[in-house]
Amino acid sequence: MLERLSWKRLALELLICCLPAVILGLFYGYLPWFLLAAVTLLLGWHFRNLLRLSWWLWVDRSMTPPPGKGSWEPLLYGLYQMQFRNKKRRKELGSLIKRFRSGAESLPDALVMTTEEGTIFWCNGLAQQLLGLRWPDDNGQNILNLLRYPEFTRYLAEKNFTRPLTLVLNNGRHIEFRVVPYAEGQWLMVARDVTQMHQLEGARRHFFANVSHELRTPLTVLQGYLEMMQDQSLEGPLRDKALSTMREQTSRMEGLVKQLLTLSRIEAAPAIALNEKIDVPLMLRIVEREAQTLSNGKQTLSFEIEPDLKVYGNEEQLRSAISNLVYNAINHTPAGTHITVTWHRLAHGVVFSVKDNGPGITAEHLPRLTERFYRVDKARSRQTGGSGLGLAIVKHALGHHDSRLDIESILGKGSTFSFVLPERLIVTDTATT
Numbered sequence: 001m002l003e004r005l006s007w008k009r010l011a012l013e014l015l016i017c018c019l020p021a022v023i024l025g026l027f028y029g030y031l032p033w034f035l036l037a038a039v040t041l042l043l044g045w046h047f048r049n050l051l052r053l054s055w056w057l058w059v060d061r062s063m064t065p066p067p068g069k070g071s072w073e074p075l076l077y078g079l080y081q082m083q084f085r086n087k088k089r090r091k092e093l094g095s096l097i098k099r100f101r102s103g104a105e106s107l108p109d110a111l112v113m114t115t116e117e118g119t120i121f122w123c124n125g126l127a128q129q130l131l132g133l134r135w136p137d138d139n140g141q142n143i144l145n146l147l148r149y150p151e152f153t154r155y156l157a158e159k160n161f162t163r164p165l166t167l168v169l170n171n172g173r174h175i176e177f178r179v180v181p182y183a184e185g186q187w188l189m190v191a192r193d194v195t196q197m198h199q200l201e202g203a204r205r206h207f208f209a210n211v212s213h214e215l216r217t218p219l220t221v222l223q224g225y226l227e228m229m230q231d232q233s234l235e236g237p238l239r240d241k242a243l244s245t246m247r248e249q250t251s252r253m254e255g256l257v258k259q260l261l262t263l264s265r266i267e268a269a270p271a272i273a274l275n276e277k278i279d280v281p282l283m284l285r286i287v288e289r290e291a292q293t294l295s296n297g298k299q300t301l302s303f304e305i306e307p308d309l310k311v312y313g314n315e316e317q318l319r320s321a322i323s324n325l326v327y328n329a330i331n332h333t334p335a336g337t338h339i340t341v342t343w344h345r346l347a348h349g350v351v352f353s354v355k356d357n358g359p360g361i362t363a364e365h366l367p368r369l370t371e372r373f374y375r376v377d378k379a380r381s382r383q384t385g386g387s388g389l390g391l392a393i394v395k396h397a398l399g400h401h402d403s404r405l406d407i408e409s410i411l412g413k414g415s416t417f418s419f420v421l422p423e424r425l426i427v428t429d430t431a432t433t
Helices: 009-026 031-058 072-106 125-131 148-160 195-231 235-267 278-293 315-331 379-382 390-399
Strands: 110-115 120-123 165-166 175-184 186-193 275-277 301-304 312-315 338-346 349-356 405-410 416-424
Touching: 031 072, 110 125, 120 125, 125 186, 125 195, 148 165, 148 175, 175 195, 195 235, 275 315, 278 301, 278 315, 278 338, 312 315, 315 338, 315 349, 315 390, 315 416
Parallel strands: 301 338
Antiparallel strands: 110 120, 110 186, 165 175, 175 186, 275 312, 338 349, 349 416, 405 416
């Protein structure tokens, strides 16, 4: 085991080098010249080793230093050990950085590391997707040159990072920025896509506004008639009209509350077990009788039902979907319309459809029909007592049955509302017996 270089070893080396010169000087004389020659040879040897060390430090790229003897052996071995420790430390540091970057890439947020001036020196993959950055092309670029938004520029200039900044990008996405100073002169910028949260908040405000609007009309009517009854006594036809109108508005509010509760229950329901056998033909015969009563002969109804075609699912939700589609067709088509309800097997499942030859719906309304409170004809919907929640209930009920609502409509020729349940939900003959 080598030990560190000491003055004793250097003195011993000098003594060993000068000893032959002393012996030769005692025999032949000229002792000073022999000592000078010995010291010169020793200096030359050291000078040669210095040149080899300098070559290794500045020119040679190998990790191993040149071999050495004497006093140079512990010195060069110490350099070798230092290189080995540095190599091991660099390897550990590289592994740590690799793990850090791997973890940063797995985060659901975009990360950008910049200097206080905004110069980018690292970003993760999500930052490239979310903010449009390019790595490593944007290394060294100023982020203010890449995200040109006045609010963002002011946010970084003020350096008040106690609050986040929500920015609407040119692509319509809502991005929340948070800046964390994590080292001297360096910032960690965290960007999160809050578009969905913003949409949900907007939907919540829109929902409460719609509910308030829907309830305001019947409550205004009730309040008006109650004030009228308080101020004066109503008799005869006027009293009958007031009671009839209040009854209609009360029924309308009751229907709205029932549909809101149904929609809330379906939305809040966890993943349901689709193991309940549903006799859909029997359900449709009941719906047919109710539909005939609701139509009162204004529309022509025909039900084409494949008998004994049962499915697994949730009976309450499936009945809500089917009845809403049938009742919507009756309520939103004029007198004389022919409505066809079908329930039959397909190669890949079972289909339910409601088809009419009514006026149809323009293409601009089709994508929004399943939104809450959305109406194509608001005046007619209020006359028929529609709340705009029926198709929203259908959408969520079908979602629990691994299906979706398909809407096809041609202006002036009619509309078709249908859904397909997967084949695995069909009750087979063996299961029935």
